[in-house]
Amino acid sequence: MKEILYGAAYYDEYMPYDRLKKDIAMMLKAGINVVRIAESTWSTYEKEPGKFDFSSVIRVIEAMKEAGIKVIIGTPTYAVPSWLISLDPTVMVERKGSGRAIYGMRQSMDITNKTYLHYAERIIRELMKVSANYDNVIGFQIDNETKAYGTSSKNVQVGFVQYLKKQFHNDIEAMNKAFGFDYWSNRVDSWENFPNVNGTINGSLGAEFEKYQRLLVDDFLQWQADIVSEYARDDQFITQNFDFEWRGYSYGVQPEVNHFKASKAITIAGCDIYHPAQDKLTGLEIAFCGDSTRQLKKTNYLVLETQAQGFSNMMPYRNQLILNAYSHLASGANAVMYWHWHSIHNSAESYWRGLLAHDFAENKTYQEAVVVGNELKRLSSKLVNLKKTNQVALLISNEALTALKWFPIDIKSDFSSTLSYNDIVRAYYRALYSLNIECDIVSVDSDDWQNYEVLVVPSLYVAPDDVYERLSYYVESGGKLLMSFKSAVADEYVTISHEGTPHKLQEVLGLSYNQFASPTGQTLSTSYFENGGVVEGFLEFLQPTTAQILAEYEDSQWYDNVAITVNHFGKGKAVYVGCHVDEKSLMKIIEKIFEDQFNYDLSKYQFPIIVKKGKNDFGKLVTYLLNYSDHTQQVVAEQSGLDLRNGRQILEGQLLSIASWDVIILEEN
Missing domain, CATH: 2.60.40.1180 (Golgi alpha-mannosidase II)
Structure with missing residues (x-):
């Protein structure tokens, strides 16, 4: 790109009165050079089946063109019109446990439904016909934060069986064995009699079905991208606004979409990121988003949605809007766009506030946007297309995330609390981030993570044998591996290894273990790490073979007490952390490992x-x-x-x- 894109989502259709000229004047004052439109208003453009009215779209595009503002068009397929459900009620998604969805919520359709796909294709094509030829339309966003929405209707179940037949080369006995269907008499006698997956208690089958649902998202986005590509010029991009796990804000790896696979449909990666503010602003979520999204296409990316004022707990302190904008650019973003320009006056998101409040008047947040936008006018050529070369990678896996959802890690003796995959990923990423160890977040499926100097692998619970073999080769060839507990436990079908744990990596790590516990009040005893550390609810009892002991469990009441080890293997080195420790302790442990074991040149500075x-x-x-x-x-x-x-x-x-x-x-x- 030639400049940083700075803008917001703009909804002329939601306005209580005509103020397009006034909005554009305020945008120009704020240095805004791009708006994103159209992605949520299908029922406005097609009030009745086959009767199209794109006058609001054309009106905005042409007004923005006159003002010199670029436009990104979103396909409006993530919120269906009510008339479509009247035509075919099966358009609504059918989910495990809740049955057929009732109309009203967005993102409640079955993305595999033929009726939905027929009418979605029609609205996309009609929208493209009236918008793609404008020279200020620079790109297209397909759908919005797309997922499979838990779809498990009959046609999805049929598709899953076909997927399994292909996976197992039509060998139903191989499938029965891989999933352990002898247990509780779950054996399937024929493909035709395959039971409804929604009732399964088998984690192997359940995890495989969730993987299949993620593949449906890949197919859906590729389908939309292919349609849009028929109309898009060579200078127009196709993107998608990928989001992350949601816990009141963007938290970690998206459970329902494999970003790395789904992004094959697009030409430039996009993301939505919402994060804590005020005293809780750390930049962690912004950085995690950037380090992940940047790797989808191996280049710069677009922040298509982030907060301006947001909810009341996101209302930024003085100067935080400026800090947030530059935080995105520091991670390699080429665009910062707010959701949204103005605050909506009714319906579900009335209090998810935009740059402007409900009175449309200037406010302090808008005035900080004026500062950002005008600085970017001056500095854009020096900040755009920032290229980052990191020597550290954090390896993530959607399949490990799903498996640990089926088999969560209990961290209290009364089973009242569990540790999720994203909890562990965030803990390790937070330590790296706080120590200013810049990293790339890469997929376990990627073919280039062997090129990094250091590989950090949190809780890779499941993986195919070839991934474990690649990790072994990585260390043997000179790589430095930091691996956490609950790694290399099972194969890709969540079958726990009978050959011992860690599976296929015992020689690399120089250890094995066959017992673990969820204790309370356990600490680490070590002369290597200052002040040891506090174990938070889960530990493995490591049995070193060739590994050197770095830490033990203090006052252990068990037979084994080894907690952390390091092992030389080939030309490389592997550290294994066999327990979950508190945030402060983990940061100290990783700092010491990087400095002493990996000879990594650490920054002089740490968070904040x-x-x-x-x-x-x-x-x-x-x-x-x-x-x-x-x-x-x-x-x-x-x-x-x-x-x-x-x-x-x-x-x-x-x-x-x-x-x-x-x-x-x-x-x-």
Whole structure:
């Protein structure tokens, strides 16, 4: 791209009165150069079957064109009109446990339903016909935060059986064995008599069905992309706004979509990211989103939705909107777009506030957007297309996530609390982030993670044998592996290994184990890690063979007490952490491992100072110094350069003060 895109979603259809010219004037004042439209208003464009009215779309495109503002068109397929359900009630999704959905909520359709697909294709084509030829339309967003929505209707069940037949080469006995169907008399006698998957208690079958549902998303997005591609020019992109697990904000790996596979349908990666604010703003979610989305197409990406004012608990402090915008760019984003421009006056999201509140007047958040937009006008050429080269990768797996949902890790003796895959992923990522160890988040299915100097692998509970073999080769060839508990337990069908744990990696890690527990009040005893650490509810009893012991369980009442080990294997080294520890302890453990075992050059600074680097289009190193605290922080400039925001020259070794919730951006001389 030639410039940073800065903008918002804009809904002329939702306005209580005509204010398009006024909105555009306010956008231009704020330096906004792009809007995203059309993705949620199918029923407005097709009030009756076959009667189309795209006047609001054309009106906005043409007004934005006159103002010099670019437009991204969203296909409006994620919220279906009520008349479509009257035509065919089976358009509504049928889910496990709740049956057929009732009309009213968005994203409640069956993405495999033929009636839905027929009418969705028609609205897409009609929209493309009236919008694609405008030169200020720069790209298309297919659907919106797409998932399978738990679809498990009859046609999906039939499709799943066909998928299994292909997976097992039509050998039903091989499938019975792989899934352990002898247990509780679950054996399937024929493909024709395959039972409804919604009733299964078999984790292997349940996890495989969830994998199949993720594949449905891949197919659906490719189907939409193929339609859009028929109309799109070569200079127009196709994207999707991938989101993440939701726990009141964007939390971690998306359970319902494999981003790495689904992104094959698009030409540029896009994402939606919502995060804590005020005193809870850490930048962690922004960074996780960036480090993951950046790897989907191995280049820069678009933030298609993020918060402006958001809900009341997202209302930013002074300067936080500015800090957030630059945090996205520091991770390699080429666009920052808010959901949304104006606050909606009725319906479900009335209090998910945009840049403008319900009175449309200027407010402090909007005024900070004015600061960002006008700085980007001046600095865009130096900040766009930031290229990052990281030596550390965090390996993630949708299949491990699903398996640990079926077999959660109990962390209290009364089984009242469990540890999820994303809890573990976030814990390890948070430690890396806080230590300013920049990393890429890569898929276990990727073919290039062997190129990293250090590979961090949290709880890879399941994987095919070839993945374990690749990990072994990675270490043997000189790689440095940091692996956590609950790794290499089962194969791709969630069958726990009978050959011992860790499966296929006992020689690499120099250990095995066959017992584990969920204790309370357990700590680590070690001379290697300062102050040991507090075990939080889960531990494995490691039995080293060739591995060196780094930590043990203190005052252990069990026979075995080894907690953390390091092993030399071939040219490389593997560290195994056999327990879940508290946040502070994990950060200290990882810091010590990277410094002493991996000889990694750590940053001088830790959270709340976050340091992110990359090279711009001029080949110059750009360093972002981000302060996620309400106090002024001081750092020492590592090299001479230009403070881009303030235009001042900085000398190597110069002491720099970063105000609360602020950022300094240095470009090397």
